[in-house]
Structure formats: structure tokens, C-alpha cells
Amino acid sequence: MKIEHVLLGFVAMRPCTGYDLKRWLDSEMGRMIRLRTQQSQIYRTLGRMCADGWIDYTVERNEGRPDSKVYRVTDAGERALGDRLAEPYTPSPDFGNPEFVIRYTFAIFLSEEEQVHLVRTELAARRAQAERFRAREIREEPWLPEVDRARMARILDHVHDYKGRALDAHVRWLEEILVELTG
Structure with missing residues (x-):
């Protein structure tokens, strides 16, 4: 925005x-x-x-x-x-993109139905993203000979785990909001 x-x-x-x-x-x-x-x-x-x-x-x-x-x-x-x-709100490929949070901040100017629709749109996109994220393909990279391949693989696993946890937390947050709005 x-x-x-x-x-x-x-x-x-x-x-x-x-x-x-x-x-x-x-x-x-x-x-x-x-x-x-x-x-x-x-x-x-x-x-x-x-x-x-x-x-x-x-x-x-x-x-x-x-x-x-x-x-x-x-x-x-x-x-x-x-x-x-x-x-129309189109979720970004990056769930860290601030567009959703900005729009949600100004949801006071939307009807309750529009607010729910906004959250559902974001939630559907993030659930699909989480599914793709979990099914990631791990491939061999052409690292330089001095790069410790096993250590590099662990580092990348840590980064993937971090992003996965952040995405899971975002999905849980959206689910909680949706329950609050529709419950």
C-alpha cells in the first residue's frame, strides 16, 4: 500500500x-x-x-x-x-509482506463481512503456502569445495524450520481471528 x-x-x-x-x-x-x-x-x-x-x-x-x-x-x-x-486483496507470495497487516489495520473502515473475507483470503493463501513449504524439494547445491556440505545442510534446515514456524504462527493467528470474528 x-x-x-x-x-x-x-x-x-x-x-x-x-x-x-x-x-x-x-x-x-x-x-x-x-x-x-x-x-x-x-x-x-x-x-x-x-x-x-x-x-x-x-x-x-x-x-x-x-x-x-x-x-x-x-x-x-x-x-x-x-x-x-x-x-481486491491478492496475498503476496511472501507472508512477511506488510500489505495484509496494513489492510487489516484499516479494517475498521470495512464491513464485518469484508473484514472476514480479507482474513479468509489471507488464511487460504497461507495454508496453501504452508503445504507447498512442507513439500519442499531438497536438492544438492554446487557448493564450493571448502564449504562443509553437512554443516551447510543443517544451517539451511534451521532457516527452513524458522520460516516454517513463522508461517505456522501466522496461520494460527489468522485462525484465531477468524474464530473471534465468526464465533
Whole structure:
């Protein structure tokens, strides 16, 4: 998801300043969606969003420090966010891709049925991925002679095990959400 849609989603949940947005993106939650930005990029994006009519702002006077622009979503911004969230979700081949987490973060703007559909779509893709992952083909690699083949095989098994456990945890998390949403 593009940065303007992420910022738009956050501004649609509450009025905020560019500083608030940067602080959120730098928080643990923000880092999970892997959107690394500079403050200047956020302000440039907010300027474009204002020009596009997606957001507007009021100036808040601050005693002894610079004034703050407090951004709010407009009707056009709500439509733009709704249009973006209505686009069909296609799960990435990489379950670590942040697109699902970003969309799920903004599920408050979806109907409950759309939220369930989003989770089911991700869950079906990850179950299929886990099945393919378990059936992996182990092949001989043309390692250089100085590479200890047995040790390298163990290292690759450890990495595969790590990715498999992470995928299993993601599937369990999705299953728990689905039970909560439909139970």
C-alpha cells in the first residue's frame, strides 16, 4: 500500500499532525508495516494529499514552539481510502509482506463481512503456502569445495524450520481471528 493511503487511513481514524504520523510510523506498530520514511517525506505527502483534496488542516497555535498543522480527512479522502480498501486483496507470495497487516489495520473502515473475507483470503493463501513449504524439494547445491556440505545442510534446515514456524504462527493467528470474528 502506498504511503499516502497509510497516512490517509491513520488521519481518517483521528486528527493528527505530521509529527504524530512520524511518531506512529516509528513506533513498534509502525515498524511492523515496514514503512520507513523521513519526516520530510511525510510532509511532502501530506502536501500532495491536501492538494488532492483528501485532507485539510487547521493551524494550532503552540506557546513557545512552532505552530502545528492538525490534519483531518475530507469526504474525498474517505472515498479515496474506501476505494483503495475495496480493491481486491491478492496475498503476496511472501507472508512477511506488510500489505495484509496494513489492510487489516484499516479494517475498521470495512464491513464485518469484508473484514472476514480479507482474513479468509489471507488464511487460504497461507495454508496453501504452508503445504507447498512442507513439500519442499531438497536438492544438492554446487557448493564450493571448502564449504562443509553437512554443516551447510543443517544451517539451511534451521532457516527452513524458522520460516516454517513463522508461517505456522501466522496461520494460527489468522485462525484465531477468524474464530473471534465468526464465533
